[in-house]
Amino acid sequence: MALLQIAEPGKSQAPHQRKLAVGIDLGTTNSLVATVRSGTPEVIQGTAGDALIPSVVQYRENAGPIVGAEAKAAVTDKPLDTIVSVKRLMGKGYSDVDELAHHMPYLFVEGKGNVPYVQTAAGAISPVQVSADILRSLSDRGCDGVGGDLDGVVITVPAYFDDAQRQATKDAARLAGLHVLRLLNEPTAAAVAYGLEHGEEGVIAVYDLGGGTFDVSILQLSKGVFQVLSTGGDSALGGDHFDLAVVDWIKSQANAVATVDPAVQRILMVHACAAKEGLTENDVVDLDIPEFGWTGQLSRTQFESLIAPLLDKTIRAVRRALRDAQITSDDVKDVVMVGGSTRVPHVRERVRSLFNQEPLVHLDPDTVVALGAATQADILVGNKPDGEMLLLDVIPLSLGLETMGGLVETIISRNTTIPAAKAQDFTTYKDGQTAMAIHVLQGERDLVTDCRSLGRFELRDIPPMAAGAAHIRVTFQVDADGLLSVTAKEKSSGVEAHVEVKPSYGLGDEQIVDMIQDSYAHAEDDKTARMLREQQVDTDRLLGAVQVALDADGERLLCQQELQQIQEAVALLQKIRGESLEPSILRQATEQLAKSTDNFASRRMDDGIKQALSGHRVEEFGGE
């Protein structure tokens, strides 16, 4: 049990100030933003009372982008300038767009970092920029809704997103100027909204079929801990694909060629989507598409046979997830349905027959993810200091390295709980070898060519030794956002090998910084002002953290001299924070304080472990 905290006399804590945080569901088709008000998560609506913002951005010449409903209205008018379903392009390489070209009628150009840029009236735009524009619009709505600047956001991503897709999402948030508290997996967010409402205990399955992605997660719920046992899915399978199956069917009915004009393709998609929605209530719908010169009818039975192969894929993924969780469908207490596409009756039927129970559909499948994200954002930002809720998630896909012969050696297996760290030792192949190339991959297959390339690392400055004598330890670290970082060290000499990361698909840190600066290129003041504000937020966070640490453990864990040093460093930083308008000076001073408190931080953590061990469990030892 957590101990109650009592402040020292005369040093009473400032009255608890509620922080402003939102949860963002950045969807393929629609996005939304939610926040916790008076203890209850709710969706923040637009001025027109609309909850959903279509994830559509229209780019114009010499004018800012338009996001949402207005942009969606321009889809058939300006098909090449209006980007829909950009989520599909996140973390993808230019070489991947061939696969997507069928349903993405854009002019792609190869941009920096092998990223596919879309040629629009406003120039070549990267998927990260498009996402950032959607996020800005959501964050504006969030600020209006909560009445102030946001202290932090939680952004949801499909559980099955790979490292490159997650990184691209985080880059977009950074570009939009948002402080990301956590990337949260969509089914986990849904489980939070569902589980808290029902005070549920036991194993639940979340079947999440959205506009462009499918996820399944199996979770164990107990006493506020949501532990993901396994996850699976397909990051390119959703309602859009149902529409596409209908479009292909219409084309075959009309004896038309597969490739049509982008504008016509858009019109067909709109009709297909309407037909799909109509079939939820009706057994048959009429289709009348003058632009295509075709009329006809689509029956529900026909529609169901069109989507059957897609649903088979989802069912296989569910069975795999059950197997990975080492349980059977009988062990699952509840099946929670999430995502707009679970409105399709046939989807529900397939899930019902697999689990042999009625899936739960009473939660609004469109909003449940955002509501869960808002709850988590509220907790992470510190509005519920005594909250005992905890989410333990997993990585969806195995991480590994290329070895001899183009084979993949798995380092961290899929469904490992995160954060996770694993180390692997390597040695040199030749005498005097001073560098080593390492290729990082993600996926379940044995061959490098069948897995996703995440990046290439070059270890340099290895001291020259005889072949096999160097002892290089490569460590994979996956953080709580599911993002991988790699470090390497030569053990016999203790030399920290230099690691250079080249992401296979995505932008390097420098490019992101360039993009951020570009967006302020016309106004130098504006740029400096923004950098200063960002640095101030960073500085304040550190000052706050150090103060909390000093109040709690300063006198107990530091000697008088150490305590004084830190207090002086704090006072100095506070002075600079109050006076300096130069971001770089403030950054240096902040780094200085961070450095001088590193030791204190690790002492506190070690102490925490000791306390956790000695605080209880006496009977377990004593009883022996």
Place this chain on the structure above:
Amino acid sequence: MEINQKYFELFGLKESYDLDVHELRGFYQELQLKFHPDRYVDASDAEQRLSVQYTSYINDAYETLRNPLPRAMYMLQLMGVDFEHETTIRDSDFLIQQMHLREQLEGVRQHARPDDALQQFLEHVRRELRQLETDFGDIANVEETEEEVELDLVEAEQVVRKMQFLSKLEKEAVKLESELFDY
């Protein structure tokens, strides 16, 4: 930072092969509640980094102790057994049985009812595994005198090697299951 707390100590458990997995999970979640990065969102970068490292270690420890084979291997590693080093299994009956099992698994595809054949196979392998876990527990949990430790270690390692064999077979059977029934 070096975390070198023994896994058992980390969860406040005595070093024993028999452990209550539910109890372990309870202690594990308690530690996670305290050290998870979600609890350090507002902390300094150093504390955030440490939290990620600690919880990675806690997760690894939990996975190791939770599962019978890794737990057995871990206990022997603590006693100095090196699993990188190849050792042969001396029990010829066991090796003959393994050959039969392997043939049986290869025959599943040609079986009239592969579904049933595979289920039977899996049940058999899992039963054998449970038996070996019991055997290991019997050896590992005995209060040893100094002289007996050596003997026990050799015997315990033999049991673990057998578990590795069967566990590998089990994995192959599960893989075949997904292949045959397409999921």
